[in-house]
Amino acid sequence: MRYTIHVNEVKEKEGGLRGFATVVFDESFKITNIAIFENGQTGKLFVSMPRFKAAEQTEDGKTIYKDICNPVTKEFREELYDNILGTYEKVTKQEPGVLVVDETEQGLPFSVSV
Numbered sequence: 001m002r003y004t005i006h007v008n009e010v011k012e013k014e015g016g017l018r019g020f021a022t023v024v025f026d027e028s029f030k031i032t033n034i035a036i037f038e039n040g041q042t043g044k045l046f047v048s049m050p051r052f053k054a055a056e057q058t059e060d061g062k063t064i065y066k067d068i069c070n071p072v073t074k075e076f077r078e079e080l081y082d083n084i085l086g087t088y089e090k091v092t093k094q095e096p097g098v099l100v101v102d103e104t105e106q107g108l109p110f111s112v113s114v
Contacts (some may be wrong), residue, residue: 002026003080007036007087007097016040019091021047021084031069036088045088047081 003026009019021034035048054064071077083099091097 002100002102005083005087005099005101007084007091009088009091009097013038018045019088021087023080023084034084036084045085047084 004024006022006024007019008021010017016037016039017035018038019036020032021036022030022032023034024030031050033050035050036045037048038045049070050068051065052068054066056064058064071080083101087097087099090099
C-alpha cells in the first residue's frame with residue numbers, strides 16, 4: 001500500500017488542537033480533517049479521525065462523537081498514527097509536512113469493500 005500524509009500546523013492553538021492531516025491512499029482515496037490534539041494534562045499528542053456529533057448522549061448528558069472512518073487493525077492504526085505524529089513533529093521544526101509511505105513491494109494491496 002502506498003499512502004501520502006500532508007500535515008499542517010494550526011497557528012492559533014485553542015483547546016488542544018495542534019494541526020490537521022490529510023492522507024491519500026494509492027492516489028485513489030483521500031481522508032481529510034484528521035485532527036492532531038495535545039492532551040492538556042499529559043502534554044502528549046494524539047490523533048483524532050474525522051467524526052460527527054451523534055444524536056445520542058451519554059448517561060450523564062455528554063455529547064457522543066463517532067468516527068466517520070478509522071483504521072481496521074491495531075497494527076495499521078499504530079503505523080498510521082505514528083507516521084502522522086512524526087510528520088507533525090517535522091512541521092513544528094519548519095521541515096516539509098509531507099510523508100510518502102510506499103509498501104507496495106510487501107504485497108499489501110489497498111482494497112475497498114462495499
